[in-house]
Amino acid sequence: MPHDPAPLPYLIIDFDSTFTQVEGLDELADIALEGHPDREKVVGAIRALTDRGMSGELNFSESLKQRLALLPAHQRHLAPLVARLKGKVSESIARNRGFFEEFRGRVYIVSSGFREFIEPVVAEYGIASDFVLANTFTYAPDGSINGFDATNILSRDGGKIEQLRQLDLLGDVYVLGDGYTDYQIREAGLANRFYAFTENVTRDAVVARADEVLPSFDEFLYQNKLPMTLSYPKNRIKVLLLENPDARAAELFRQEGYQVETITGGLDEDELVQHIEGVSILGIRSKTNVTPRVLEAANRLIAVGAFCIGTNQIDLTGCMKKGVAVFNAPFSNTRSVVELALGEIIMLARRIPDKNPKMHRGEWDKSASGSFEIRGKTLGIVGYGNIGSQLSVVAEAVGMKVVYYDVAEKLQLGNAVKCRTLEELLRQADVVTLHVDGRKENTNLFGAAELAMMKPGALLLNNSRGHIVDISALADVLRSGHLGGAAVDVFPYEPKTNQESFESELRGLPNVLLTPHIGGSTAEAQRNIAEFVPERIMQYINSGNTQQSVNFPNIQLPEQQAHRLIHIHANVPGVLARINNVLAQHHVNILGQYLKTNEHIGYVITDIDKQYDQEVIGELRKVEHTIKFRVLY
Numbered sequence: 001m002p003h004d005p006a007p008l009p010y011l012i013i014d015f016d017s018t019f020t021q022v023e024g025l026d027e028l029a030d031i032a033l034e035g036h037p038d039r040e041k042v043v044g045a046i047r048a049l050t051d052r053g054m055s056g057e058l059n060f061s062e063s064l065k066q067r068l069a070l071l072p073a074h075q076r077h078l079a080p081l082v083a084r085l086k087g088k089v090s091e092s093i094a095r096n097r098g099f100f101e102e103f104r105g106r107v108y109i110v111s112s113g114f115r116e117f118i119e120p121v122v123a124e125y126g127i128a129s130d131f132v133l134a135n136t137f138t139y140a141p142d143g144s145i146n147g148f149d150a151t152n153i154l155s156r157d158g159g160k161i162e163q164l165r166q167l168d169l170l171g172d173v174y175v176l177g178d179g180y181t182d183y184q185i186r187e188a189g190l191a192n193r194f195y196a197f198t199e200n201v202t203r204d205a206v207v208a209r210a211d212e213v214l215p216s217f218d219e220f221l222y223q224n225k226l227p228m229t230l231s232y233p234k235n236r237i238k239v240l241l242l243e244n245p246d247a248r249a250a251e252l253f254r255q256e257g258y259q260v261e262t263i264t265g266g267l268d269e270d271e272l273v274q275h276i277e278g279v280s281i282l283g284i285r286s287k288t289n290v291t292p293r294v295l296e297a298a299n300r301l302i303a304v305g306a307f308c309i310g311t312n313q314i315d316l317t318g319c320m321k322k323g324v325a326v327f328n329a330p331f332s333n334t335r336s337v338v339e340l341a342l343g344e345i346i347m348l349a350r351r352i353p354d355k356n357p358k359m360h361r362g363e364w365d366k367s368a369s370g371s372f373e374i375r376g377k378t379l380g381i382v383g384y385g386n387i388g389s390q391l392s393v394v395a396e397a398v399g400m401k402v403v404y405y406d407v408a409e410k411l412q413l414g415n416a417v418k419c420r421t422l423e424e425l426l427r428q429a430d431v432v433t434l435h436v437d438g439r440k441e442n443t444n445l446f447g448a449a450e451l452a453m454m455k456p457g458a459l460l461l462n463n464s465r466g467h468i469v470d471i472s473a474l475a476d477v478l479r480s481g482h483l484g485g486a487a488v489d490v491f492p493y494e495p496k497t498n499q500e501s502f503e504s505e506l507r508g509l510p511n512v513l514l515t516p517h518i519g520g521s522t523a524e525a526q527r528n529i530a531e532f533v534p535e536r537i538m539q540y541i542n543s544g545n546t547q548q549s550v551n552f553p554n555i556q557l558p559e560q561q562a563h564r565l566i567h568i569h570a571n572v573p574g575v576l577a578r579i580n581n582v583l584a585q586h587h588v589n590i591l592g593q594y595l596k597t598n599e600h601i602g603y604v605i606t607d608i609d610k611q612y613d614q615e616v617i618g619e620l621r622k623v624e625h626t627i628k629f630r631v632l633y
């Protein structure tokens with residue numbers, strides 16, 4: 001993006017754990033002791049000394065002396081060290097290499113580390129040796145490292161302060177570092193600002209004294225309006241994860257550089273309204289309702305991730321109208337539900353829910369009464385979607401006949417037979433299993449009338465959504481003995497956390513298997529979901545790709561060398577023309593463009609040449625009917 005390079009203050013950047021992710025001396029010890037039985041012990045001791053020196057617990061010269069005394073390194077270890085450090089440059093520094101090249105002569109590396117390994121690493125970023133101020137090793141005649149040059153002021157306590165005095169820089173000076181000695185430059189009045197750099201390590205004592213905390217170098221560039229490779233610092237993106245999705249989800253978001261907060265249980269509407277301010281990505285499961293009130297309070301929301309299949313708990317249209325894309329995991333837990341359903345059919349057919357508690361009470365009730373094989377019995381599947389159709393195949397494999405009913409036309413798998421009406425299915429099925437989606441119209445899909453149509457002694461399974469079945473009506477037919485049993489995993493009201501008790505009319509009824517909404521709760525499913533959903537969201541944020549969004553028009557435009565304009569607008573005539581008029585008036589070349597609309601919104605991705613006037617962006621933001629607009633590069 002074109003910019004007027006403002007006069008940059010002098011930047012004093014620390015090397016170890018700031019410019020690079022690691023401490024050079026720790027890595028040197030690790031290389032020198034390769035294959036040595038005490039490697040871990042010695043490297044650990046050196047790390048501990050580094051840490052104590054960096055946090056201000058131990059004075060610096062003492063920490064350096066003790067570390068070098070432990071270090072059995074040789075000159076020949078320096079080349080592999082440099083190679084290793086080149087691969088460990090802090091990610092945000094590595095991706096902004098162009099900045100260092102552009103501002104040559106304004107950036108100094110001032111480090112208590114050693115010139116021998118710092119110089120070659122920073123040289124690749126255009127930082128010349130004159131701008132590297134660091135210690136140097138001393139060597140024994142055989143080339144082994146036996147100490148440091150004690151005449152170098154950086155080897156002494158307060159060395160960085162003295163070094164800055166000698167530099168005598170004219171103009172503003174900003175210091176970026178992770179250690180206490182970096183802060184001391186500011187304390188001594190030799191810098192205008194001290195930025196605690198926390199991308200690699202966070203030292204509380206240092207953070208507490210900082211003018212600003214920088215989770216990444218992008219944040220520094222963003223705050224100071226300097227050119228950067230990302231359009232927005234990722235550390236500014238806040239993720240709120242509710243209802244305990246697998247830890248992998250938080251890990252992936254953190255790896256991407258986002259700030260992640262997790263809350264174990266669900267939140268009710270009031271609580272979520274309190275928490276949603278400032279959140280860019282909200283992750284939920286089936287329990288959290290994203291209501292119009294929540295959306296009203298959501299001032300920075302970009303995307304909602306449903307870490308499950310169902311999205312009936314989310315105001316999808318409200319999200320759309322606010323420019324919030326919603327993603328779910330439509331396949332990841334389907335197999336788990338299928339396996340549970342098959343197990344439940346067999347358990348109910350053998351009346352295990354009655355027999356198992358009796359055994360635990362010491363009662364031996366051996367009888368075949370009411371028990372049957374599932375082979376040759378008819379399974380009626382209501383809702384032949386991803387789960388229903390998979391169950392169809394598995395049930396046939398164990399010898400069941402399958403009939404199904406779906407409101408949509410569905411591919412018939414194996415020997416399954418389609419029913420034209422729900423009644424047709426209910427009249428013939430020995431076992432009825434519900435796998436419809438949670439749309440509002442399905443509320444009480446199974447009430448007294450439908451239950452009465454079921455064959456006497458038939459079994460009912462509900463692993464779909466709690467509001468699909470009228471629980472009182474179900475309790476009546478179980479009490480009367482019209483149904484032979486039921487398995488229910490989902491309920492109209494479900495406890496918010498594991499601490500809340502479960503209340504239901506179904507408790508204590510014969511041959512009823514009750515489970516706490518665990519159809520999709522397996523290690524495999526949860527892990528798959530925790531990878532699937534963050535990947536979709538990050539693709540959306542990074543490239544605008546909305547593939548598999550449940551509420552946005554699905555667009556995927558191949559990435560190219562361009563700046564990408566992401567524009568979400570109300571679906572009214574003429575918006576695309578207005579966008580293109582702005583671009584044409586400013587002579588901006590369009591490299592690719594894709595628009596898709598739905599009932600409420602239009603979503604357009606436009607790739608343009610990287611050179612353009614900043615005014616273009618301001619004008620595009622002002623295009624009438626714009627809901628959200630962002631630029632990616």
Ligand SMILES: NC(=O)c1ccc[n+]([C@@H]2O[C@H](COP(=O)([O-])OP(=O)(O)OC[C@H]3O[C@@H](n4cnc5c(N)ncnc54)[C@H](O)[C@@H]3O)[C@@H](O)[C@H]2O)c1
Pocket residue numbers: 309310311330333334337382383384385386387388405406407408410435436437438442445463464465489490517518519520521
């Ligand atoms: N218990 C759990 O832990 C758990 C886990 C995963 C999914 N689920 C729930 O299971 C259900 C099915 O999931 P899926 O992935 O197979 O969904 P899906 O969208 O692939 O399939 C649902 C099917 O139901 C059909 N349908 C909707 N209303 C109908 C009606 N009134 N009569 C007949 N058919 C109707 C749809 O046409 C669709 O084919 C969803 O409600 C989902 O939320 C529960």
Ligand SMILES: O=C(O)[C@H](O)COP(=O)(O)O
Pocket residue numbers: 285286287307308309310311333464517518519520521
């Ligand atoms: O919609 C789903 O995938 C299931 O209902 C599972 O929901 P959960 O993740 O809240 O268990």
